[in-house]
Amino acid sequence: MLLKKLSEAFGPSGLEGEVRNILTEELAPFVNEWTRDALGNLIAVKPGTRGPKVMLAAHMDECGLMISSIDRSGLLCFRKVGGLDDRVLVSKYVVIGPKKIPGVIGAKAIHLQRPEERTQVIPLNGLYIDIGAKSKEDAERLIKLGDYAVFGTEFGHLSDTVVKGKAFDDRSGCAVLAEVLKEQYSMPIYGAFTVQEEIGLRGAGVAAYAIEPDLAIVLEGTTCSDLPGSLEHGFCTGMGEGPAITAMDASVITDKRLVNELLRLAKENNIPVQFKRSITGGSDAGRINQTKAGVPVVVISVPCRYIHSPVSMLSLVDFENTIKLVKLFLESIDKGGFAL
């Protein structure tokens, strides 16, 4: 399963190579032309004969860690890559560097803590990755400063339709895009697998500059917060309630014409959809929207619980419906049923 492969791939912002390789291999029978740029964006080019130039984008990178120094004892100090909450790091399994050296992030035993410590967040400088090295020199044989680490989470099923894994933000979007790129349309399609989204939407802007699309569709794995303790109107999205369409977030106000067309297609084809009910956070759409003389954009997301943590969860029904909706949208453009 492509989603499993992508979820388990090692690809923090700035080191997306493993994800790139999975995608080029998966799409080899369907894509004849690839372009790569100076930042590492991977763009599948499917030339067309008529209609608007459509850019689809999904980011390959995930949040992770970077080794910043090695303690005398052989424990590794680290910094965060992307927006990870310090609190999700404790008592987790990670893999480090190109050789995927296993490590664990431990915490001082509860027996050794003062009671008030237990209500405080353990600061980043109080956390270490333990790879089992017995000294700094021992650790240096396995690890270099600047090596990246990601969570060592396995993909798995909670039920027939619900799966867990790391990096569903945005490997679920990559998987949707890959499925869409297996189809053939008469307009030119540019499938951009972008880099460095998590550290500031860095890849998408330069990709859009090179592509010069007439319109763009950004595919995301976005936050679900349909959890006890959140207000319903603050849920952002709900798992199992269908693909989420963004009207606005901190980076972009999406194109109303594109949004309306998606809503029309969803209704006509009985696909449940929802609006993303939170306007915080940004996406690659923000950069693409403001590229060159401006690009109309829309964002379609697979709702995922617990993104930016070691393990996230999504509904395969939502995932399949997202693929279906994007394909319907492209078919509609192809048939000339929709034009800007």
Place this chain on the structure above:
Amino acid sequence: MDTKEFLKQIVEGTGVSGYETPVAALISKTFAEVADEVRTDVLGNVIACKKGEGHGKDPIRIMVASHMDEIGLMVTKIDERGFLKFTQIGGIDQRTLVSQEVRVHGKKDLLGIIGMKPPHLLSPDERNSAIKMQDMVIDLGLPLEEVKSLVSVGDMVTINRNFIQLAGDFAAAKAMDDRAAVAVMYECLKELAKLRHCADFYAVSTTQEEVGSRGAMVSTYHVEPHIGIAIDVCHGEMPGVPEQDTAPMGKGPNLAFGANIHPKVYERLVDVAKENNISYTIDPVPAGTGTDAWAMQVTRAGIPTGLISIPLRYMHTSVETLSLADVKASGKLLALFIASIDSKFVEGLLCY
């Protein structure tokens, strides 16, 4: 079986305090291959016996206690949308639970995730304090009706963690506290097969240590040993923790002495280690050791007690880390200690 493979099997097994049956079955099966008899008592303790060469009505009995129970969680409520509320069994740092994968041991084992609100949606105040256990939920990703048919209040929950081989001889897992000590007994049983010993060796995998050494209490009464040794874990050295509270990792077993320990048992452990070039460290403990040794000592008319500890980092988290060489060395020391015991030594234990 290789001791590391056995340890992997049992730390990946399940046995929260009071509900040790699944891991007890794994231990019984493996111990039966190397011991003369294995039985289970009413509190669930697994008692394996390897007979010595001692004859007569009352052979010397040495009991070793390693607790097989682990800390865990218990379901307290299924909410109106199928999320589970939970409480803890044993001492758990709530901060280590966030974003963990768990296994809920309902009518069948179910995978779940301990959820919290995503960081994008937290208020600045919320971001600066630890999430409280009462604000966490277990998310099974299942519809309410399915959750209700598979899960009941009172079901046990453990962290879903595979055994992790780290660099060199280090490894990490959940429940290393104290199944690494069960592995020490297994190593000892295999070592004893190569040695002559007059004492009978009772390897007892005890229950309910994390809630008060309850299994050790009754099994010690039952076995009525001449000498009792507890095997447990102690805090391994790490930055941010005072040196006097920890023991170095990979430098061999840590031997406790103090009121909980019979001085002659301690001396014999040290002598045996020295004679056989087994490196060890020592831990002065003025009063309670917080281990099964504390319960064993005051069983019946009093039992001469010893304590061997394996240094371990991140105790009571799901990534408890230790040196497998320390496990092996502890098993070897224990076997050589048992082989060194004769009736003269046992008689001497009453002479202060």
